[in-house]
Amino acid sequence: MSAHRPTLAVWKFASCDGCQLTLLDCEDELLALADVVQIAHFPEATSARVEGPWDLSLVEGSVTTPEDAERIREIRRASRHLVTIGACATSGGIQALRNFADVQAFTRLVYARPDWIQTLATSDPIAAHVPVDFELRGCPIDKGQLLEVINAFLYGRRPQIPASSVCEECKRAGHVCVMVAHGTPCLGPVTQAGCGALCPGCHRGCYGCFGPKETPNAPALSAQLSQLGMDPGQLLRIYRTFNANANPFREESLRHDDADH
Amino acid sequence: MTTRTIEVNALARVEGEGALYVRTEGERVAEVKLRIYEPPRFFEGFLVGRDFREVPDITARICGICPVAYQMGASQALEQVCGVSLDPALENLRRLIYCGEWIESHGLHVFMLHLPDFLGYPDGITMARDYPELVRNGLRIKQIGNALMRLVGGREVHPVNLKVGGFYRAPTPAQVAALREDLAWGLEAAAEALEFLAGLEFPDFEMDYEFVSLVHPDEYPILHGRIGSSSGLDAPVEDYDRIFTETHVIHSNALHSHLSDSGRPAFMGPMARFALNRERLTPRAAALADKAGLGAVCRNPFKSILVRMVEIAFAFEEALRLVEAYQAPARPAVEMMPRAGTGYGATEAPRGICYHRYTLDEAGMIQDAKIVAPTSVNQPSIEADLHGFVQDNLDLPDDQLRHRCEQVIRNYDPCISCATHFLDLTVERA
Numbered sequence: 001m002s003a004h005r006p007t008l009a010v011w012k013f014a015s016c017d018g019c020q021l022t023l024l025d026c027e028d029e030l031l032a033l034a035d036v037v038q039i040a041h042f043p044e045a046t047s048a049r050v051e052g053p054w055d056l057s058l059v060e061g062s063v064t065t066p067e068d069a070e071r072i073r074e075i076r077r078a079s080r081h082l083v084t085i086g087a088c089a090t091s092g093g094i095q096a097l098r099n100f101a102d103v104q105a106f107t108r109l110v111y112a113r114p115d116w117i118q119t120l121a122t123s124d125p126i127a128a129h130v131p132v133d134f135e136l137r138g139c140p141i142d143k144g145q146l147l148e149v150i151n152a153f154l155y156g157r158r159p160q161i162p163a164s165s166v167c168e169e170c171k172r173a174g175h176v177c178v179m180v181a182h183g184t185p186c187l188g189p190v191t192q193a194g195c196g197a198l199c200p201g202c203h204r205g206c207y208g209c210f211g212p213k214e215t216p217n218a219p220a221l222s223a224q225l226s227q228l229g230m231d232p233g234q235l236l237r238i239y240r241t242f243n244a245n246a247n248p249f250r251e252e253s254l255r256h257d258d259a260d261h
Numbered sequence: 262m263t264t265r266t267i268e269v270n271a272l273a274r275v276e277g278e279g280a281l282y283v284r285t286e287g288e289r290v291a292e293v294k295l296r297i298y299e300p301p302r303f304f305e306g307f308l309v310g311r312d313f314r315e316v317p318d319i320t321a322r323i324c325g326i327c328p329v330a331y332q333m334g335a336s337q338a339l340e341q342v343c344g345v346s347l348d349p350a351l352e353n354l355r356r357l358i359y360c361g362e363w364i365e366s367h368g369l370h371v372f373m374l375h376l377p378d379f380l381g382y383p384d385g386i387t388m389a390r391d392y393p394e395l396v397r398n399g400l401r402i403k404q405i406g407n408a409l410m411r412l413v414g415g416r417e418v419h420p421v422n423l424k425v426g427g428f429y430r431a432p433t434p435a436q437v438a439a440l441r442e443d444l445a446w447g448l449e450a451a452a453e454a455l456e457f458l459a460g461l462e463f464p465d466f467e468m469d470y471e472f473v474s475l476v477h478p479d480e481y482p483i484l485h486g487r488i489g490s491s492s493g494l495d496a497p498v499e500d501y502d503r504i505f506t507e508t509h510v511i512h513s514n515a516l517h518s519h520l521s522d523s524g525r526p527a528f529m530g531p532m533a534r535f536a537l538n539r540e541r542l543t544p545r546a547a548a549l550a551d552k553a554g555l556g557a558v559c560r561n562p563f564k565s566i567l568v569r570m571v572e573i574a575f576a577f578e579e580a581l582r583l584v585e586a587y588q589a590p591a592r593p594a595v596e597m598m599p600r601a602g603t604g605y606g607a608t609e610a611p612r613g614i615c616y617h618r619y620t621l622d623e624a625g626m627i628q629d630a631k632i633v634a635p636t637s638v639n640q641p642s643i644e645a646d647l648h649g650f651v652q653d654n655l656d657l658p659d660d661q662l663r664h665r666c667e668q669v670i671r672n673y674d675p676c677i678s679c680a681t682h683f684l685d686l687t688v689e690r691a
Contacts, residue, residue, distance in 0.1 A: 014300045017276045017678045018325020018418040024369060025417060027404040031396070034386045045373065046384030047273035047667070064300045094322045095302040119300065140325060140418040198415045202422040204429040207318060209419070237311065242322065 006055035006154055009041035011075055013061025013068050014095055014123060018140040019086035020044055020060045026143055033147075037154065052078030056153050062088040062095060062123045069120070069129055076130035081153050084126045085146065087139035087242045091211055094139075096123040096245035100253075125245070134159055139209040139242035142194050162193050163214040166206050170197035178205055185225050187238065190216035190248070211243035218252035232256045263287060267651070267663050272670060274374040274384070276326055277677025281666055282512075283651055290655075293647045295640055295670065297513040299677050308630040313339045313599060313621050314425055320617075320632065321419045324679040326369070329362040329414065330610030331632070332423045333484060334617035337606030339425045342621050343597050350590035351427040352484065353583050358413035358420070359483045359608070360580040364406030364447070365417065366611035367531075367569045367576075370674040371454075372399025375566050378668045379461045395457065398450045402573065405443045409580060412436060427594030437587045444584060448577040452549055455570040459553040464665075466650060467560040470642065471525050472533035475609050481541045481575060482534060482609050489537050490520075490527070491558075498607040501616050502631075505638065515680035518638040526641035529613025530673065531568040532559055543582070546575035562646055562672040569674075599625025612636055612676055636680035639673050646672070 010020050024030065024045060040050035057079035063069050076082055087093050099122045126132055136149050136159075145161055152159035162168075166188035170177070178184040178200050186205030188197070192213040199206045212218070222235055230238070239253035269281040278299040284292040304323055308316060320335045321328035333355060340346065347355070372395070373385035382388040389396035407417040412432055414420025422429050473494070475486030488496050488504060496504060505527070507516040520527050535542075535550075536558045542550065550571045559568055601623040607616045613635030620629040646669050654662060 012278065014302055015678065016322050016325040016328075017676075018322075018328070021325045021369075021418060024373065025403075025407060027400040027407075030400065031386060031389055039384075039386065043271055043273045044276060045274065046386070047377075048383035048387070064302075068300065093302075094304075094307070094319065097307040098303060101307075123302075139322065140416075195416070198421050199429075202415050202429040204421070204424075207421075234312070237315065241315075241319070 005036065005038040007040035007050060008037040008150070009052070009054040009057045009075075009079065010044070011041070011057060011059045012044070013059065013072070013089065013126070014064040015061030015086065015088045015093065017044065017060075019089075019138075020058070022141050022143050022146055023058070026147060029147060033150070037150075053080065054078060055080050056150070057082045059084045059089050059126050060086055062092045062125060063129055064095060064120050064123045066120065072126060072129050081133045082130070083134045083136060083149055083153065084132050085136045086141050087137065087209065087211060089126045090135040090137055090246070091243045092123040092125050092245035094242050094244070097240060098123055099245055100240070123245070136161065137192055137210045138194055142196070145194055164193050165189055165213045165216075166191045166193050166195070166197050166200075166210070169193045170200045173197050173201060175200040178203060179224070179228070183228050185228055185230055185238065187221070189221050190218050207241060208239070208249065209242050211246045212248040216248050218248055219255070222252060222256070265659070267659060267666060269663060269667055272667060274377070274671055275675050275677060277675070277680070279670075279675070279677045281647070281670065283647060283666060285651065285655065288655060290648050290652045293644045293651070294512045295643050295647070297515045297640070297677055297680065299514055301514050305630045305632060308619075308627050311627050313342070313619070313625045313627060314597070316619070316627065317423055317425060323632070323634070324676060325418050326366050326676060327362055327610045327612070327615075327679070328419050329359055329410065329423070330608055330615040332420065333359065333608045334606040334615050334632070335619070336423070336425045337484075337608065338604040338617045338619050339606075339621070340597070341604035341606065342602045342619065343600050345426065345595050345597060347427060347595055348590060348592070350588065351593075351595070353586070354413060354428065354431065354590065356483055357580055357583045358410055358423070360576040360583070361406045361409030361413065363483075363576040363611050364573055364580075365403050365410060366406075367573050368399060368403030368406055371458075371566055371569050371573070372396060372403070374674070375569075375671055376458075378671060379566070395454070398454060402447055402450055402454075405447045406576075408443065409440060412440060424594060426597045427592075429593060431590050431593045434587055434589055437584050441581065441584055444577050444581045448545065448574060448581065451570060451574040451577055452545075455549050455553050455567065455574065458567055458570055461566075463561060463563045466563060466653065468562065468646060468649060470528035470532070470560060471520060471523070472536045473520075473527040473529055473614065474533040474537050475607060475614060476537050477541070479541070481538050481543070481579075484608050488607070488614070491536060492523075498616070499605045501605065501607065501633075502618070505633070507633070513640060515634075515637045515640065515677070517640050518633065519641060526645055527638055528642045529635040529638050530565070531572050531611075532562070532565050533613060534609060535559060535568045535571065542571070543575050543578040545578050546571055549574050562669065565672050565674075599623065610635055612674055613638065634676065634679035636673070636675045636677065639675065640680070643670055643673055643675065
């Protein structure tokens with residue numbers, strides 16, 4: 001790292017604020033982090049701002065308006081590295097459920113005055129609009145993984161974030177498999193690790209908030225879930241949550257989408 | 262006549278995206294707009310057609326800062342439809358995690374977002390250079406709130422352990438007891454911080470608010486109560502839609518609310534809870550409020566920082582009581598069978614009443630949903646404060662006035678991300 005403190009910018013698009021809050025939730029590390037990076041743009045935390053270009057931009061949220069589609073291009077142009085944080089930014093988030101609906105009709109139904117509101121037909125991941133240097137998954141992201149990603153970019157190396165499944169960290173944590181032992185439907189086999197297998201630790205099935213793992217076999221899991229008693233409607237909905245628009249989950253939910261529901 | 266405009270294009274140190282526009286003509290404030298351009302996410306739209314058991318995980322995603330409020334309000338409403346009430350031990354566990362959310366959310370606002378205004382810093386991190394102990398203690402207070410949420414909820418942002426009917430897994434008494442020491446530290450740290458905050462200089466500004474909060478005969482309200490107000494309103498939560506009228510205004514992606522009867526704006530949040538429930542604060546928190554010079558009612562919105570600090574002390578004291586009395590519940594959740602009908606839920610989120618209404622069919626599928634965030638209700642109050650404050654301070658130069666106006670907005674700890682996602686959905690089915 002050069003003598004100059006690298007600049008960090010944090011940006012918000014359509015989201016719940018939870019992923020940028022994760023940075024403020026690094027209570028033990030926040031002040032130390034502010035010593036090694038210059039926090040140049042982070043409206044949720046500071047009214048000070050330093051003009052770009054920025055060394056590292058963290059982007060939370062999905063693109064849902066024409067203005068935001070333009071804004072992300074400007075941010076990309078002014079950022080040396082751009083990392084997306086969280087399910088909204090990496091897959092479109094829960095608001096990407098609109099991508100499966102008849103959006104024109106939907107918008108007219110929701111608004112008293114739709115002409116006052118500007119919104120795109122789809123909620124898109126950031127990578128659908130600009131090149132992204134790294135995507136950090138999670139709804140919300142994990143604090144430890146966020147610090148690893150920031151560190152990696154500061155030191156010019158690739159972040160060490162496993163793309164394996166929740167099952168692997170569940171085994172390492174020593175949890176009893178909720179699906180095998182209790183017949184509880186669980187998305188662990190197709191979901192990327194990173195949360196620490198929190199749900200099986202609470203005796204519930206994983207609900208996929210870190211999105212699909214690398215090369216998941218969702219159809220095989222769905223066959224198992226249907227043996228456990230899930231009907232096609234339930235199968236469709238279990239893949240349609242916070243990462244509904246991530247490709248393997250999207251395709252799997254569409255396989256269960258028919259005229260019945 | 263000279264026209265003057267004060268604009269802030271992107272508000273800082275608030276959750277979500279908003280802007281401010283004030284126009285004066287001569288000696289008169291002509292127009293005030295709190296512009297909320299945060300893009301809407303249509304939650305009420307995509308809840309329709311989901312199974313009722315899926316709701317709390319989805320509504321949590323409305324807000325990363327107060328997810329528990331959205332999980333609890335939804336769960337209460339759905340439990341009401343199904344005709345189920347929770348075991349007292351489970352209610353206590355809910356109150357315990359909610360204390361964690363108050364501590365974490367208020368702690369963030371008091372130390373990192375609001376206090377820098379009073380001490381003249383752009384943020385809490387810069388402030389830490391001159392006030393290291395204050396900021397470190399503030400961060401630790403917030404951290405303990407997060408630890409409480411993690412213990413009961415599995416994680417601090419979007420807890421995984423909460424469900425309709427209770428919890429997936431109850432913590433063990435040993436796990437809960439391990440929090441005791443930190444909570445006791447937190448109560449003392451809160452008392453010390455309040456003493457410091459009470460010595461701040463506050464602008465001389467008061468408004469005649471109509472305070473609205475939950476009111477409960479036996480406790481400072483978090484999870485339960487009737488809707489009460491400073492003008493004597495006393496109604497069940499089921500009357501919420503009658504009490505408030507929502508309107509869509511062009512400059513905000515969040516609906517505005519007014520009291521239907523008087524047409525006045527309502528004020529929700531810590532100052533409203535304090536005004537209507539002060540005598541039911543825990544003993545230490547009540548004594549701290551006295552010591553900080555807070556009378557029976559506080560009408561100066563800049564002093565909301567003191568009331569938030571009193572509520573942090575209250576939440577620590579209440580959490581300590583719950584931790585000391587904790588025994589593992591007989592079962593982690595009550596069995597739920599779906600029923601057709603409509604249910605209502607309201608809890609005190611850190612920023613005020615968070616209201617939920619759901620209609621289910623006999624299979625437990627959501628037919629209709631309505632959720633109202635407190636920040637959405639507070640918008641007209643914020644605009645009224647800005648109007649009054651600018652009118653009183655027209656002699657300030659633009660820069661100072663702009664900064665003060667931002668502070669007037671931050672007084673509310675507005676959660677714009679929350680407020681924006683609530684647009685009433687009317688589905689007309691052929």
